[in-house]
Amino acid sequence: MLVRHLSYFVTLAGEKHFARAAARCNITQPTLSAAIRKLEQDLEVRLVVRGHRFTGLTAEGEKLLVWARQILRDYDSLREDLGGGSGLTGTLRLGVIPAAMPSVAFLSARFMAAHPAARIAIQSLTSRAIQRGLDAFELDGGLTYLENEPPEHCRLLPLYRERYVFVTGPDHPFAGRDRLGWAEAFTQTLCLLSEDMQNRRILNKVASGLGVTVDAPVVSNSFLGVCAHIRQGGWSSIVPHTFLHVLGATPDLVSIDLVDPVHTQSVGLVLSDRDPPSPMAAALLACLRGADFERDFARENARVDRGR
Template sequence: MIDKLELLIALAKEKHFGRAAEACGVTQPTLSAGIKQLENILGVLLVQRGSRYLGLTPEGERVLDWARRIVGDARAMRQDLHAMRAGLSGHLRIAVIPTALAMVPALTTPYRERHPEVRFTILSRTSAEVLRLLDDLEVDAGITYLDNEPLGRVRSMPLYRERYVLVTSQDNPLADRREVTWAEVGQIPLCLLTPDMQNRRILEKMLARSGAPAQPTLESNSMIVLFAHVRTGRWASIMPEMLAGTLGLTETLRAIPITEPDVVHTVGLVLAPREPGTPLTNALETEAKRVAQALNR
């Protein structure tokens, strides 16, 4: 039964019979037969059939919700039993918004010191992708904004509060200021994240409120790309204060707090709404509490 639910989850994700079969490591006829057997067991039509995938039926969407819960719980049970026998080990997958990537070692490094048999995959994703991957059981946890856009059905834990600075060269007319306003920042050419990033939407909202809509001269989905351009001395950007400090300012760069207003957003850990959690995510929550206490002293 669980293996057939996993087939349904894969089909809903890939929206294509062939790709779903490949993702599950089975042939397309095997996948189709598995979905058909699941329909027979439940007595409802799950997939709208045609010459290609047309989507799930309303009953299929409801079963998909249950499938994610059941498959997630089954994986958690297996992980829990393994941890009882052999200690904590396995693979922890975390999706992270670009602006929070620099703080991830504060979680993973002490985690691995306590649990050396755990390995990690860290993915840089938009806030929307973080939630989708978590919902589709493709990651175990996410790090994203908690208070700006709806999170949906997740458990969350605040890690730190994000403030913003103007990162620019010493040649910029604003470089000698102790602080600058959003209105002033909106008057200079900026390089910013792409519009699909929630950080970009936060900054656009603040700049628009100040009467200076964002008009970036360069966009990227990578903070490293933005910072590399700023380091040339020819560009300026708005970055989270913590990230700017982690990337490291040179003698020719300045990070100037942006005020009027002093904008703060909460970044935190998000997990599937499953109780109890898996041993891996339970240990991650414990580590996150330590990090939050350290960052918010």
């Protein structure tokens, strides 16, 4: 059984199409088919449901897919380890929830300072997709919520606590306030993240605790969509305080601290709890030990203020 045959198999499972998988692997379709048959011969099981076209994996194929991803990741880790040198040269695969995107550059700066020859591939994912990516060895790490719906079978490193602000236009009746109760905020015309996002489920939980419901006429799975509606006018939103770092202090937006209660959530790094960790995961953890993203946000905000 060859490593490249496992790689072909994983690609086929992802593409679900022999011709596309062969093109991705830079081989001919007959070569791909022969590699899959060789795997089946070596393992003495049928891996692919065969027909006129790819229709899926057998139960044994699904089991192999989990193992193959782990084996391929371990193989990449072995090559990194044997390569030696003072820094990594591969790609760090990172999943980040939309609410944590304002902080991801702090992570990138630390990692690239330690490993300048490496690359970082960042995906915006839901917390559940990050969990699946870690379980399937498709991600090296993630930035996500740590307390609400805590990740399973993961190493956790808290990095900052998220709090919440009401963001609206300067003509809104609440624009002159510096604090606002959650219950009153929920009565406004809101644009929020959609229900598949954990940030929205956190807001729903706060509302439930207050005995109110959340009615958002417009929802999006992206904070860019939320921001566009706030700037358009007619909508307000509830966003993490860290988004002020991205949105900046502009005259067309007003942010108001939400109180009664002051609600916070821990956000941090999640890694698979496998032992030993991959070189990428170990390097990422080493770079972030002792990191304080709250301090980083404060420093960047002070720098922006000085530049005005």
